[in-house]
Amino acid sequence: MAARENFSRKREAIYNAVHASKVHPTAEWVYEALKPEYPDLSLGTVYRNLKKFCKSGKLHSVGVINGQERFDADTTKHSHFVCGTCGRVLDVFEPLVSAETLAGIERKYALRIFSEDIIFNGTCPDCQEKPKAE
Template sequence: MEKKQNFSRKREAILEALRETKSHPTAEWIYQQLKPSFPDLSLGTVYRNLSRFKEDGTVVSVGVVDGQERYDADVTPHSHFVCESCGAVLDVDDEFVDPESDREVSRILGVQVLSHQVIFRGYCGACMEKLQAEKGQ
C-alpha cells in the first residue's frame, strides 16, 4: 500500500527554500533559513523531507562537499563544478557527457544506466584570485 503524502507547510517551505537558491545548500543551511519562520522545525525534519524529495525525484544530491551532502532542486540534466578551496558548487549548464554514453556504458557492462553525474573540481574565480594575490605578495 502506497503511503499518502500529507500536505505540510514545513515540507513546502523546505522545498521552496531549495528552489529559491542556486547555492546547492546543505540541510543545515536550509534549517537555518527556515528556523525563524518555523520555531518548532527540527534538523531531523529537514533531513527526512530532503530524503523523501530525493526518493520521489523532486531534488537531487550533488554529493558530499566538505563532509555535508549538498542538494539541488534543478533536476534537469546538467553538471556541477565544485571548488576545492571554498566548497562552492556551481551549475554547468551544458551536459559534457554525450547522451549516447548511457547506452554505451549499458552495452559494454551489461547494465542499465538510469542516470549519471559529471562533477568538475578545481578552484572558483574568487579562490583563484586569492591564490594569485597570495603568490604576488
C-alpha cells in the same frame, strides 16, 4: 488536524528554501534559514523531508561535499563544479555525455545506465583571484 497543517507548511517551506537558493544548500543551511519563522522546526525534519523530495524527484542530491550533503532544486540534466578551496557548487549545463557514449559504455561493461552524475573539481573564479597565503 493542526499538526498536519504545520507539517505541510514546514514541508513546503523546506522545498521553497532549496528552490529559491542558488547555493546548493545543506540541510543545516535550510534549517538555519527557516528556524526564525518555524521555531519548533528540527534538523531531523529538514533531513527527512529533503530525502523524501530527492526520492520523489523534486530535488537532487549533489553529493557530500566537505562532509555535508548538498541539494539542488534544478532537476534538469546538468553537471556540477565543486571548488576545492571554498566548497562552492556551480551548475554546468553543457552537454557532456552523448547517448552513443552511454550506449557504448553499457555494451562494453554489460551495464544498464539510468542516469549519470558528473562532478568537476577545481578552483572557482573568486578563489583564483584571491592572493595565496604564504
